[in-house]
Amino acid sequence: MKTDEGVPARQRRQARAMRAAPTEAEQRLWRLLRHRRLSSLKFRRQVPVGPYIVDFLCVGARLIVEADGSQHGESLSDEARDAFLGRQGWTVLRFWNHDILQNPGVVLDTILARAGLPW
Numbered sequence: 001m002k003t004d005e006g007v008p009a010r011q012r013r014q015a016r017a018m019r020a021a022p023t024e025a026e027q028r029l030w031r032l033l034r035h036r037r038l039s040s041l042k043f044r045r046q047v048p049v050g051p052y053i054v055d056f057l058c059v060g061a062r063l064i065v066e067a068d069g070s071q072h073g074e075s076l077s078d079e080a081r082d083a084f085l086g087r088q089g090w091t092v093l094r095f096w097n098h099d100i101l102q103n104p105g106v107v108l109d110t111i112l113a114r115a116g117l118p119w
Contacts, residue, residue, distance in 0.1 A: 007048045015053045018046040025067045025097035026055060028104065033065075038108060039117050050088060052081055061115035066094045 022030065026045070033043040033056060047057040049064070056065040064085060068078075082092045093114055095107050112118070 011048045011051075011053065015046045015048050018053060022046075023067065023069065023097065025069075025095075025100040029056065029065070029067055029095075029100050029107070032104060032108060033111075039112060039115075041111075041115060041117070049090070050084060052085070054085070054092075058115065062090055063111070063115055064090050064092045065111060066092060067097055067100055068094050069097050 022045075030045055032038065033041070034045075036042055041058050042060060043056050043058050043065075045056050047054055049057065054064045055067050057063070058065075078094070082094075085092050091114055093111060095110075100107055
């Protein structure tokens with residue numbers, strides 16, 4: 001069964017569950033991105049895009065931000081996912097959880113630069 005937006009109900013439930021149980025790095029990054037705190041960029045979290053659920057999405061900048069733990073090291077599925085999202089017109093930025101937690105300023109500067117905004 002699909003919702004009016006064309007996203008399967010199962011995928012919507014999964015995204016909702018992921019929003020309810022974020023990792024520490026996702027929580028920290030969300031506090032920095034939510035409510036247009038980063039140069040008025042509007043981000044959403046745990047959003048279905050095609051067959052995937054992305055961590056953070058900014059429609060205005062066509063930007064996806066992923067918070068990655070060790071399970072993502074040299075992941076071929078992440079490469080395929082990024083290629084699919086790139087073909088859909090999205091720029092995908094991946095940050096290690098450690099970098100989000102230890103160097104949030106660098107992470108935010110990188111997001112701003114890729115969004116085409118001054119940092």
